[in-house]
Amino acid sequence: MFLKVGELAKRSGLTVRTLHHYDAVGLLTPSARADNGYRLYDRHDVARLHLILALRGFGLSLTEIGACLDQPDIPLTSIVERQIATLDQQIEQAARLRDHLKRLRGTLMDGEEPELADWLTTLELMTMYEKYFSRDELARLPVYRNGPEAEAGWDNLVEQVRALMESGTPPEHEKARELAIRWMTMLVRDTNGDPRLAAKLNHMHENEPSLQAHIGISLALRDYVLRAFSETKMLTYEKYLSPGEIRFMRANYGKRAMEWPQLMADVRDAIDEGITPDSPQGAELARRWLDLFRSYAGDDPGTQLKFRKALENEPDLMIGTWADEALLTFVRQAMSRVVQLN
Structure with missing residues (x-):
């Protein structure tokens, strides 16, 4: 036919x-x-x-x-499965919107006047994520996929952190450090442990004031959490360092903290693309990693060894980060290659 x-x-x-x-x-x-x-x-x-x-x-x-x-044997089955997954995601989004609208209808039927701005913000946020993430990424992003459930889990934590910050509690305080660890652990969970999703989420947060307003996380609040989280790491490293090394670390540790998610994202991409640690691309990633590491560890090999010993002996240093064993193994092998070439 x-x-x-x-x-x-x-x-x-x-x-x-x-x-x-x-x-x-x-x-x-x-x-x-x-x-x-x-x-x-x-x-x-x-x-x-x-x-x-x-x-x-x-x-x-x-x-x-x-x-x-042009590739032979295009897997039609996998394409259809991917379509089904995409449609499932769209159905979930539509169901969430339907729930919102049902609540809006209930408010109207009760004779109350709903806040239209709340609904416009909800619609804006639904499309905002699509500006920064592909459909596949959204399907792997729990903070988006779980919608209101994920937001509800953050509300109490955000309020606690904001109260500390507004009361003048320094980020070095024990309570601030405890909340920062919870914050970063939840963030790793809600980005599916993927630094690529975390880097994009950071980018969206920095560039979308309406998102900051909706979720209640200003850039100042985010930086407060990062300082508190950095303090938890520095206190652990201090056990291995001399007073002079501690002063240098404390003066520089948080300056380039926001560069780490993107670098780890690039390493993860390299691993998934089959790039080997001994390749030119692997060497470039290792040099970027070393540059960030030296920004707070300094150039002395003895001091750098102390930081590496701390990482080996203190598993808590990996809590709230996106560095898994596969990523760290790639970086170690790439660094070894760079050292040999130098």
């Missing part, structure tokens, strides 16, 4: 012009043509169109789709 271009356009919801364009760029060439030159599409063409539209829905450009389709 063959479909003419007009029939395929109608059934697929595309325009004839779009199908002509797909033919022109080599994405979807019809299997046959009628005597009058009309394009005729068979079952295999329709299956290929399904792939094109699925990949386009995942955010790929036409050039990227073409490169993907």
Whole structure:
């Protein structure tokens, strides 16, 4: 059975012009043509169109789709499974919005006047995440996937930290340090332990004042938590350092703290892409890591060894970070290679 271009356009919801364009760029060439030159599409063409539209829905450009389709044995099953996962996510989002609207309806039926701004903010936040994360990333981001449940888990903690900060409690205080550890542990959990998601979440938070206002986490509050969290690390390192080394560490430890998530994200990407620690890319990542490490550990090899001993002996130093064993192993091997080359 063959479909003419007009029939395929109608059934697929595309325009004839779009199908002509797909033919022109080599994405979807019809299997046959009628005597009058009309394009005729068979079952295999329709299956290929399904792939094109699925990949386009995942955010790929036409050039990227073409490169993907040029590969032999395209796994149609995995593409369909990915579509199902995407639709499941969209259904979850729609269900959350439906719940919001039902509560709004209940408020109206009770004769109360709801705050329209609250609903506009909710809608804004739903689209805001999509500006910074791909659909696959959103499906792996618990803080987004769990919606109001995740927000509710943070509300009490944010209020406790804000109360400490506004009361003038220094971030070095024991209570601030305890809350900072809880904060960072929850953040690792709600970014699925993935530094790439954490780096993007940081970027979105810094660039979206409306998000800061909605979740109640100003940049000042975030920095307060980071200082308190840094204090927990420095107190542990101090057990291994001399007074002079401690002074240098304390003067520099938090200055470049926000660079770590992105660097760990880049290392994680390298691992997933099959880049080896002894490659030029691995060496560059190792140099960036060493540069950050030296910013607070200094250039003395003896001092640096003390920091590494602390990391070996103090497992709590890894709490609230995105560094797992695979990531650290890659970095160690890459650093060894850099040292050999130097």
